[in-house]
Amino acid sequence: MEQIVPFNKPYLTGKEAHYLYQAVYSGHISGNGNYTKKCQSFFEEKWGFKKTLLTTSCTDALEMCALLLNIEKGDEVIVPSYTFVSSALAFERQGAQIVFADSREDHPGIDETKIESLITPKTKAIVVVHYAGVAVDMDIVMHLAEKHNLFVIEDAAQAIDSYYKGRPLGSIGHFGTFSFHETKNIQCGEGGLLAINDEQFIRRAEIIWEKGTNRAEFFRGEANKYGWKDTGSSFLPSELNASFLYAQLENIDDIQKRRKDIWLSYYNKLLHLEESGNIKLPNIPDFATNNAHMFYMVLEDEQQRSNLIRFLAEEGIKSVFHYLSLHKSDYYLTKNELQTLKMSDHYSDCLVRLPLFYELEKKEIESICQNITQFFK
Known part of the structure; x- marks a missing residue:
């Protein structure tokens, strides 16, 4: 599609x-x-x-x-x-x-x-x-x-x-x-x-x-x-x-306001999936603020994430994973032994990022969130 x-x-x-x-x-x-x-x-x-x-x-x-x-x-x-x-x-x-x-x-x-x-x-x-x-x-x-x-x-x-x-x-x-x-x-x-x-x-x-x-x-x-x-x-x-x-x-103040509105809309529309144990949403510690650089979710495992990315792609929505753990990279392993860094690998396998840009429309956000909800049904 x-x-x-x-x-x-x-x-x-x-x-x-x-x-x-x-x-x-x-x-x-x-x-x-x-x-x-x-x-x-x-x-x-x-x-x-x-x-x-x-x-x-x-x-x-x-x-x-x-x-x-x-x-x-x-x-x-x-x-x-x-x-x-x-x-x-x-x-x-x-x-x-x-x-x-x-x-x-x-x-x-x-x-x-x-x-x-x-x-x-x-x-x-x-x-x-x-x-x-x-x-x-x-x-x-x-x-x-x-x-x-x-x-x-x-x-x-x-x-x-x-x-x-x-x-x-x-x-x-x-x-x-x-x-x-x-x-x-x-x-x-x-x-x-x-x-x-x-x-x-x-x-x-x-x-x-x-x-x-x-x-x-x-x-x-x-x-x-x-x-x-x-x-x-x-x-x-x-x-x-x-x-x-x-x-x-x-125009940074206008750009930031728009991005934060989009981020909050995602969060509110997907919160029910976190409450039901399907996903984990971003955590903002009390000492930090959120500049809405990205909106991500953490899924159960790599297979589930791949399935969701494929499901959204079939609906015309581009979602992506993010970093691969550097301690497992080919270049690093030519000089060093393999380490175990549990959480880094967890995010490498399970984190998925959703579209977030200034011109993302309300109806597009709603469609993305509806499709994610449908996936978990």
Whole structure:
């Protein structure tokens, strides 16, 4: 059957093409121009990050973290297994040994109570992933970091405009990283952001961001010339990406409200299936907020999930599973022995995501929920 409801549809506010036009005819379309600065100022003013740098992806932002922390062979970095490969790869490619942590029983995020048992004298950093935009218990994580003299990277790829005890996610650890991939709440096709919350890293971050040079300082008039100062790469995006992103940022409150309305509608219409024991719905801890990045359900087993995905597809509805546990990946197992991480594997086998995008209509939500109810009958 022809697909009727896609899993995702990137939302356009109507200003993107206008700002792209302005960027093109401004005479400056390479990185770190007017729209880059406008985006970075937006983040710093709205969410209070000490310093932000736009990047071409969240992966690039994570790679900058690895360079800023001088990660090298012999270091260990703790990462949840249930996450996208970039959370681990950025540190592995610098030579680190990745130590995988399991997920919580009530949420796919990292199990904070298991982290300390993984810390050794070689541990240098902890990467936490705010899965579905829902916060990890950052008090526990930051206490462990202080106790063991470790750095914390918040992978907030999915967590824009979400909070932990009133504090914006991405602002609590030493670094926060964000994604603006087309599947995210705010998007520019491909894009990312590094938030630097520890002032000791700010100047070096700018140098690494600008290919290892002090070029940014030069263009601000803080140096009479610029040259090669450190390692780095071309991490900054063009003004085209930044101008597109700025149109989205201007409309973030409207976008967030719409997404939250959709999320709540799903929750209310499917709650009866949780109450009858058919599914588990997302859990939002008291310390966290929900930014409606995604709506997911956890089913009984992999076979039931596959059957539901197939059933919905036959009705023209695209639903998808999510991450495969990284500790079971082919690449990781070429260098490491197989571990048992029960909850990570449980979510890999049983979690299914439903369509969630700005233009999803009420009648489509009702149809999706009716079909899911029918499946369980």
